Amino acid sequence: MIKAIFFDIDGTLYSYEKGNRKAMEALADYAHKNFSWESETLFSVLQEVNAAIVSELNSTSAIHNRLIRFQRALYKYGIPVFPHAMNMYLLYWNTLIESSAAFEGVSQALSSLKDSGFKIMAVTNMTAFIQFIKLQDLYLTKYFDYILTSEEVGSEKPDFKMFHKASELSGCNISECVYVGDSIKNDYYGALEAGMKAIWFCGEETGTVEDVLSFSKWSDLPGIIGSLNDH
Numbered sequence: 070m071i072k073a074i075f076f077d078i079d080g081t082l083y084s085y086e087k088g089n090r091k092a093m094e095a096l097a098d099y100a101h102k103n104f105s106w107e108s109e110t111l112f113s114v115l116q117e118v119n120a121a122i123v124s125e126l127n128s129t130s131a132i133h134n135r136l137i138r139f140q141r142a143l144y145k146y147g148i149p150v151f152p153h154a155m156n157m158y159l160l161y162w163n164t165l166i167e168s169s170a171a172f173e174g175v176s177q178a179l180s181s182l183k184d185s186g187f188k189i190m191a192v193t194n195m196t197a198f199i200q201f202i203k204l205q206d207l208y209l210t211k212y213f214d215y216i217l218t219s220e221e222v223g224s225e226k227p228d229f230k231m232f233h234k235a236s237e238l239s240g241c242n243i244s245e246c247v248y249v250g251d252s253i254k255n256d257y258y259g260a261l262e263a264g265m266k267a268i269w270f271c272g273e274e275t276g277t278v279e280d281v282l283s284f285s286k287w288s289d290l291p292g293i294i295g296s297l298n299d300h
């Protein structure tokens with residue numbers, strides 16, 4: 070019997086890809102105006118710095134903190150960290166958040182699941198502050214009981230600790246929980262390996278994968294979760 074449903078945020082509740090593209094365009098404009106960098110320079114510098122940070126910090130939420138990423142990039146190339154690191158950080162997130170909206174049907178599906186009595190939590194690889202702002206600006210906070218981030222857990226999906234902590238906080242056994250997310254590796258298989266059920270949000274372009282329980286339209290989700298409870 071499913072009692073708790075956990076959701077990924079980025080790429081599942083809204084299009085991270087679209088928001089990130091807009092935010093990177095805004096950053097490219099900023100870097101061009103302020104340091105005469107071409108966009109290719111900016112993208113390669115950020116990529117290089119990000120790879121170094123990921124290898125140093127491994128699987129911790131600080132790898133997602135763009136303030137650290139931007140500061141490191143500016144410092145490395147002799148550009149004043151103040152005020153540019155903070156300006157870039159705010160520009161990136163404000164642009165991404167302002168240009169993002171929940172996918173069609175998300176609000177209705179969450180509302181119907183909430184009305185059916187499920188415990189609903191967001192379980193996400195990211196820093197808490199940014200994820201709280203995202204849910205707020207997507208107008209989805211009223212459906213969620215909790216946002217569990219990798220910052221709070223100290224490790225990242227697909228680590229089982231993320232899924233086990235979510236189950237513990239929900240007060241439900243791991244077998245009574247289902248995870249819904251767009252990453253087949255981090256979300257779908259991560260949750261299954263941790264012992265919960267999982268549903269992959271595959272989006273319309275990606276298509277389905279054999280033997281993977283999936284959906285591409287949010288209006289289908291309540292029915293799929295209902296069918297898990299019929300077995």
Ligand SMILES: [Mg+2]
Pocket residue numbers: 077078079080081250251252
């Ligand atoms: Mg995702």
